[in-house]
Amino acid sequence: MNKKALLLLGCPEVPVQTGIALYLASRLKNAGLDIFVAGTDSALDLLKVSDPNGCYLDVEKLISLDTCIESLAEKRVDFDFCSVFVHNDAGISYLATIKSISHAKLSAIIFGKDADALAGQIDLDCEKLVARSVHNPIPLKKKVDDLIKEVERWAVSN
């Protein structure tokens, strides 16, 4: 049975989020993980429009944020790996909540113009990928590439 990964998206106002989410989903899928994505309606619609043929994501595995948090809090589901997208204060709250209600190996993808300040506020135990990316996804992509190497090693050894 494949390991399950959750990508938990924030507000889609920062342009790089959708592209990086699809890129990360693609890389994790190639690494053999089943990919679930939670987000606001708009964040999920952006993914659906960007991936009309479902090359990277299964539309049935796109879930609303509220449903995702409810399912985790009620212990009806859990994931092996989770990346939380953080570009504002609310993102830190979602990250802390996931840390509290899930046993997933956790990483925080911290981006946007306030990335460094936000990263400095996160003191919980998780991997942090930090880049001040807003429009240009390449600095964040490089960090994701490093993460993927580690996830591939982890997926094989666990």
Place this chain on the structure above:
Amino acid sequence: MGCIELMEYEILLSDTTYKEGREFIKRNFKAVYEVEPGYKLFDVYLIGIPPILIGVEDGYVIFPYVKPCHGTFVLKIKDGEDIGRLIKKKKKVG
């Protein structure tokens, strides 16, 4: 906002940071209880950095409500059942 949208609520603080919301509850209410993230209040599961603080005053609960695009709100809602559950099971910190 789920069912909260359909309830009668007062916004005490809006579009703030989570920590400021927590400090506001701590500072302004005498009876304050600690809950963990994912705690169910009404029909929502609370989001936040532990400890999440909930104030109780005159039959109202005061709690942080996080929206992904708009930050943290502190809401005040009249209630009976959830207050009882809080008082019975959760640690009082104020």
